[in-house]
Amino acid sequence: MLVVDDDIDVRWTVAEVLRSAGFTVAEAEDGEIALDMLRTGSYRMILLDLRMPRRDGVSLIEAVGEAPPVIVHSAYSLDASDRERLGSRVVDYLHKPVSPQKLLRAVEAVLGTGD
Numbered sequence: 099m100l101v102v103d104d105d106i107d108v109r110w111t112v113a114e115v116l117r118s119a120g121f122t123v124a125e126a127e128d129g130e131i132a133l134d135m136l137r138t139g140s141y142r143m144i145l146l147d148l149r150m151p152r153r154d155g156v157s158l159i160e161a162v163g164e165a166p167p168v169i170v171h172s173a174y175s176l177d178a179s180d181r182e183r184l185g186s187r188v189v190d191y192l193h194k195p196v197s198p199q200k201l202l203r204a205v206e207a208v209l210g211t212g213d
Contacts, residue, residue, distance in 0.1 A: 099209070100124050100139075102132040102158070103147040103171070108194070112145060112171065115198045116205060129153025136162050143208055148172040156180050159187055167208050171196065 099121055103109040106127070113123045124141065126132035130152040132144070143166050148155040155172070159165050165187050170176065173194040176184070190204045 099143045099145065099205070100126060100132060100135060100141040101145045102126045102129065102150070102155070103145075104128050104150040105147070108147075112201065115201055116145075119202050119205075120211065121205065121209070129155065129158035132158055133161055136165070141166050143205070144168045145171050145205070148174045148176070156184065159184055169204055169208065171201075 099116065101109055101113050101116070101123055103112065104127055109125055109127065113125050116123050124135060124139070126135055128150045133153060146155045146158065146168050148170060149172065155170065159168060160183065167189045168187050169190045169192060170188055171192045171194060176188070176191065189208055192201065192204055
């Protein structure tokens with residue numbers, strides 16, 4: 099799984115919650131780094147912030163093309179245009195801040211239990 103968030107504290111906390119539940123987690127601090135990682139690696143899911151420097155979450159998903167399932171984890175909402183552009187690639191939306199339990203429920207709904 100790839101966790102993409104420019105806020106280091108949020109990214110670290112989310113990654114640790116997921117790791118403690120048995121998931122393998124890679125981290126990226128912005129959309130450009132995430133894009134490079136997605137082009138060279140394989141991830142079962144993306145947990146994605148929307149607003150980041152250099153490349154935002156929406157343009158990252160569009161640039162990837164065949165992206166794995168995406169859970170948006172953001173303080174911002176997707177507008178109707180963005181929702182239409184992304185279609186079924188976004189499988190869930192979590193509004194920050196989210197409890198560890200809700201985060202795990204959302205991830206497990208997509209991936210099952212930790213790898």
